[in-house]
Amino acid sequence: MSKTRKRLADMADGEVGVIAGLDGGRGMVTRLHAMGVRPGKRIRKISRQPLRGPVAFEIDNFCVAIGHGMAGRVIVNCRSGRRAPTKSEI
Amino acid sequence: MNSIVLMGNPNVGKSVVFYRLTGVHVIASNYPGTTVAYTKGYMQIPGDIDGLEMSPFAPGEKVEIIDAPGTYTLEPTSKAEEVAVEMLKSAGMIINIIDSTNLERNLYLTMQLLETGVPMMIALNLWDETKHRGVSIDVDKLEALLGVPVVPTVAVTGEGIRELLSRIPNAAPGKRRVRFAAQRWAEIGTLIREAQTLTHHHHTLIERLEDLSVRPVSGLAIAGAVIYLYFKAVRWIGEGLIGYVMEPFFENIYAPLLDKLSAVLHPGSMIHGILIGNLVDGKIDFVESFGMLSTGIFVPVAMVLPYIFAFYLLLSFLEDFGYLPRLAVLLDTLLHRIGLHGYAIIPNMLGLGCNVPAIMATRILESRRERFIACTLISIGVPCAALQAMIFGLVGERGGQYVAVIYATMFMTWLILGLVLNQVMKGFSPELILEIPSYRVPNLPILMKKVWARVRGFLREALPVILAGVFVVNILYSLGLFGILAGFTAPVMEKLLGLPRDAIAPILIGFLRKDMALGMLETLDTPLSVKQLVVASTVLAMFFPCIATFTVLLRELGVKDMLKATLIMVTVSLAAGSILNLIL
Incomplete structure (x- = not known):
């Protein structure tokens, strides 16, 4: 099964992947790292608010919400060729 | 050590x-x-x-x-x-x-x-x-x-x-x-x-609820329900305590005692004026008499305290449950328009209890610009629980629609001022970055301790200020100082706001405590019409922070920004009052 790289902002609600990298400035990277949002971590997107609102996701045992801009700079390896899981599968 | x-x-x-x-x-x-x-x-x-x-x-x-x-x-x-x-x-x-x-x-x-x-x-x-x-x-x-x-x-x-x-x-x-x-x-x-x-664990019901409350559609539905129930419950508990506990106590137990004291002190004497206040139709009126032992006790204890308790009970529950960060996520987009980000909802919510901890809580915001905007908006557009209790009590008596007008005016002012500040101030608002906690069922003893700490804080801080305030007001009235002042500010009061000139006294006393000042509106020589009461309450609420808020604003913002914020408050509240006077 091949992998597709996606930005966190573009993932579907409920989609799961592994963080490949943070493509942001030093400030953003330091803050996210310290919160435990790091490459190699499994991530599940929970929701995105309309009008470029914040993106909420689950990582390890906790949830984080970050602005849309930042979510566009979190690169995630998602499994491709597979639909996003339905609600009942989450 | x-x-x-x-x-x-x-x-x-x-x-x-x-x-x-x-x-x-x-x-x-x-x-x-x-x-x-x-x-x-x-x-x-x-x-x-x-x-x-x-x-x-x-x-x-x-x-x-x-x-x-x-x-x-x-x-x-x-x-x-x-x-x-x-x-x-x-x-x-x-x-x-x-x-x-x-x-x-x-x-x-x-x-x-x-x-x-x-x-x-x-x-x-x-x-x-x-x-x-x-x-x-x-x-x-x-x-x-x-x-x-x-x-x-x-x-x-x-x-x-x-x-x-x-x-x-x-x-x-x-x-x-x-x-x-x-x-x-x-x-x-x-x-x-x-x-x-x-080890793998199955998602529990509460974890599903966690997800649902940050999804756009279900999230807004939940937020709407939470906010509606929240205000319903605050009113229900607040009014219940007033109607079934406080008023019976004051009417049946406290009033007879005060009547005896009143007879001993001789109505009309100076000391009677300060302790008991003016008799209305030969009787003590807990709101209008305005003595230290009548109004000075009744307003904080019977009118305000029940709402303070109700408000903090509900707020503390929401805080401990872990709901507020979810509200921050849902409101982030809106708050960005006014130069803040979603997490600024926390200080704003706290402000509905008391503006002092709310101003302190703006420390969770990253930039100075955000903190300035948040502090200004809270001071002007977020009424504290004591003030709200008095608005419910005094204005609500004349009809719920008038209370709604006051709330709508404050909310519009908060929103418009935020939009403007976001445009005119240099810089931008940083993006939200927030950990969302799991829901936790609050531990009851810890929850009640927290409610009690906040209620006690109110009693400790409000009661002495109100008692001293009533004393000072009586002295100032008997010296005729308010009359002199009223002459100077009459053009603003009468022409701009359509209020009687002596309404300046409560508006200025609002600097001490706004709940007491709102009570003073009922004691003016010429009773206010409903429209005047609405205008006066709105201006009073927004005009100037109370002294406690003023002190923390000064500490948190520094002299220069504090003056800037104050200037904005005075201008905007007079503008809002004039507009209300024109359109009502």
Whole structure:
């Protein structure tokens, strides 16, 4: 099964992947790292608010919400060729 | 004096541990950033601990415990985190509080703390939640790997706290030199592999609810329901307490006593005027008489206190349940339009209780610009619970639609002023970055302690100011000073706002306390029409912060920005009042 790289902002609600990298400035990277949002971590997107609102996701045992801009700079390896899981599968 | 500093990530329960160690209650909530300033308390080292001679502490010694704001790293990103790092400098010992369900993430700060060389211990807090989260930690192994004592605790119930204290003699410096972030993460990786096992756990109902409350559609529906029920419940509890407890007490028990005192003091005498006030139709009127013992007691205790209690009961429940950060996510887009981000909803919500802690809570915001906007908006557009109680009590009597007009005006002002400030002020609002806590069913004793701490805070601060205020007002009236002043401000009052000229007295007294000032509106020589009452209440609410708020604004913003904020408040409130006067 091949992998597709996606930005966190573009993932579907409920989609799961592994963080490949943070493509942001030093400030953003330091803050996210310290919160435990790091490459190699499994991530599940929970929701995105309309009008470029914040993106909420689950990582390890906790949830984080970050602005849309930042979510566009979190690169995630998602499994491709597979639909996003339905609600009942989450 | 030797001091022990409690350090840890936000929302791991530091304040509850602090309470367990010192018996000093500090407000703790289920969201990151409740503690924005440090709190000091004292604890006596128990005499029955073995091996104390090896530690820096003596048996029975009184040590200072410092509850520091939560931080993810020792490289601070907000004012609250700066405070935390500052606290570390004076630490004789660190207790690092860790959320056991998120060991890996929490260990990053632990690594940094181990590099400081300060003796330290670790409390694995929230231990009770590890089981249903599928987390299992080998405490002994973790302790061996870290080289400092590690103790599982459940601070809300007090479990593990004695054990933690008994390990004080073993506290040791972390024998690690300062490293790069990648090296820290590498060590954490090893630690986690060795000491933690994760098992799959099924999503519980409450976890599904967590997801639903941050999804756009279901989230807004839940938010709407929560806010509606919240205000319903506050009114229901507040009015219930007033109608069934406070009013019967004051009418049946307090009034006869006061009548006797009134007869003894002779109506019309100076002392009667100050203590009892003016008789209305030969009787004491608890709102209109305006004496220290009549209105001065009735307003804070019978009219305001029930709402304060109701408000804080509900707010504290929402805080401890963990709902507020979700509201922050839902409202982020809206708040960005007014120069803030979603998390600014926390100070704004707190402001509905009292503006003082609300202004303090703006420390969780990252930039000075955001803090200025938040402080100004809260002072002008977020009415405190005491003020709201009086608006419900006095304006609500004339009809709910008038209360709605006041609320709508304040909300519109808050929104429009925010939009304008966001446009004219240099800079931009940073993006939201916020950890969303799990929902937790509040621990009832801890919840009630918190409500009581807030209610007591109100009684301690409000009661003396109101009593003194009533006294001062009576003196100023009898000296005729308000009359002179009313002459100067008459053009503004009469032409612009359509109010009688003597309405300036309550508006100025609003500087002392707004609830009392609103009560004064009922005592004016010419009774106000409904329209005038609405205009006067709105201007009073927005015009100028009360003295307590003024003091924290000055401290948090500095003189220059404080003056700027004040100028905005005066201008905007007069503008809003004039518009209401024109269109109503």
